[in-house]
Amino acid sequence: MSAGHSEAGVVERAFAAALYAGDDTALDTGASLLAADPAADAELARRGEEFLRRAWQRGWQPADVVRLVRRDLDEHHVRLVAGLITAEVRAYRQLPPRWAAQVAGLGDTDWRADRFSYATAVLELYRLLARLPAIEPVGPAPGGAPPHAAPAHGEPRMLGRIRALLAKAEATGFPEEAEALTAKAQELMARYSLDEAALAARTHSPEEPGALRIGVEAPYETARAILLDAVASANRCRAVWNEAFGFSTVVGFEPDLEVVELLYTSLLVQGTGAMTKAEAEQRAAGRKRTKTFRQSFLLAYAHRLGDRLASTSERVTAGEPSLLPVLAARDVAVTDRADRMFPETTTTRVRGATDEAGWHHGTAAADRARTDHGGAPGRGRGRLPG
Structure with missing residues (x-):
């Protein structure tokens, strides 16, 4: 041998x-x-x-x-x-x-x-x-078929501006400044999406919706999944949560996928920082807070931001009525791709918040991170794909 x-x-x-x-x-x-x-x-x-x-x-x-x-x-x-x-x-x-x-x-x-x-x-x-099972692919495997187009070197200038605004929002210790920076970033995201949709329509681009996976990990994964769903919905994408493996798959056109990943990551950082500060204030006042406080805080934060993000997106889109048919066609394409990838999704019933102080603090934190420049809130976006 x-x-x-x-x-x-x-x-x-x-x-x-x-x-x-x-x-x-x-x-x-x-x-x-x-x-x-x-x-x-x-x-x-x-x-x-x-x-x-x-x-x-x-x-x-x-x-x-x-x-x-x-x-x-x-x-x-x-x-x-x-x-x-x-x-x-x-x-x-x-x-x-x-x-x-x-x-x-x-x-x-x-x-x-x-x-x-x-x-x-x-x-x-x-x-x-x-023992890894097969899961829905979100792109070609190495050595397989090449993507439709080679990835561009660098990133668009608009994405660089958005990234810089969100980095400043995460770093500042002043809630009002973080609010203004995040609001401006979401407005730029919405305009970036419109510009890319208009360009694709003018050039008759063959681009189709793609997908990416974003980690949604414990603790408080339900609240995190709701937050990601809100960010995805406001940016013309759909998010489907796989609780068993700790991620959500986001389906959408490439420019929208990029901004969803950027904004979700930033809002999670901002929300975690605000929750830590709120807990410290509660302890300083002699009130012991538990896991229910943090869970309620993050649920309120996610739900409130769903309203705010939707409002900003709707306001910016309303300023470009000529693009409505293009956007409607892209929405249909995204929904069709998501339905083909996940033909058996279910809706998960979310356990309600049980800590009133946590809910109020989370709502206030979302208001400070709001992205609608003070406009009227949109309809609630509490859907949680399962």
């Missing part, structure tokens, strides 16, 4: 013992086999890259895999999978859009341990990877 066959045999025996069994005894048996044979390390790494390629083919992307590993395993597993992803993607001449940024943000890949501990961790990681 050749050396290569011997190494593969060790890995196969370790996998047979541990990979598809859930008990610690089987895991120890597999780890002992691997720890005793350093020559099998290269084959073990190769098999890990195979698991990743299967994950890509099943619709997963690097950020999705890392998010799940971080939730279900430990930090050293995150480092292991980051190193594995970094090695695997070297095989591709060009990564799909958004993949390069995900790979660049993987973080530290170094983890040192004795051979048995290392083999145990690798088997635990591979056991998770081997």
Whole structure:
């Protein structure tokens, strides 16, 4: 038997013992086999890259895999999978859009341990990877069909302005300034969307709606999902929450997807900061606040911002009546794409807020982050796709 066959045999025996069994005894048996044979390390790494390629083919992307590993395993597993992803993607001449940024943000890949501990961790990681189900793809996998158009280098000037405004809103310690900055950013987002729609109509662009996944993680994931849904709806997108795997899939045209990701991330930062400050004020006043305060705060924050974002979008759109047919056609295209991707979505009943102080503080925080320049609030946007 050749050396290569011997190494593969060790890995196969370790996998047979541990990979598809859930008990610690089987895991120890597999780890002992691997720890005793350093020559099998290269084959073990190769098999890990195979698991990743299967994950890509099943619709997963690097950020999705890392998010799940971080939730279900430990930090050293995150480092292991980051190193594995970094090695695997070297095989591709060009990564799909958004993949390069995900790979660049993987973080530290170094983890040192004795051979048995290392083999145990690798088997635990591979056991998770081997059980990943197929999910709805949001873009081509590496090595598959190329996207319709190559991604442009850099970003439009308008997105740069929006990004800068939101960064200032997150950094300022003055609520009124954050409100004005965020309001201006949302108005620019709405105008950017209109400009892109008008350009696509003039040039008869073949562009179709795309999709991206955004992490929606515990704690308070329901409130976070509602906030993302509000941001998506106000920017002509649809968001579908996958609670089991901790993400929402946002469907829309590419310019709108970009601003949804920017705004949601910024509002989450602003909301978390406001919640922390409100809790400190409650404690200083001698009132102990609990998880129900934070949950109620974030639910109120999400619901109130849904009204504000919708109002701003509607006001800006009303100023361009000639684009209404174009926008209506794009809305239909987005809905059709979302329905084809998720033909069996359900609506989740959200548990009501139970802390009155948390609700009032959350509403006030949303008012400070409002994006409608004080205009009349729009209709509520409390829909939560499931």
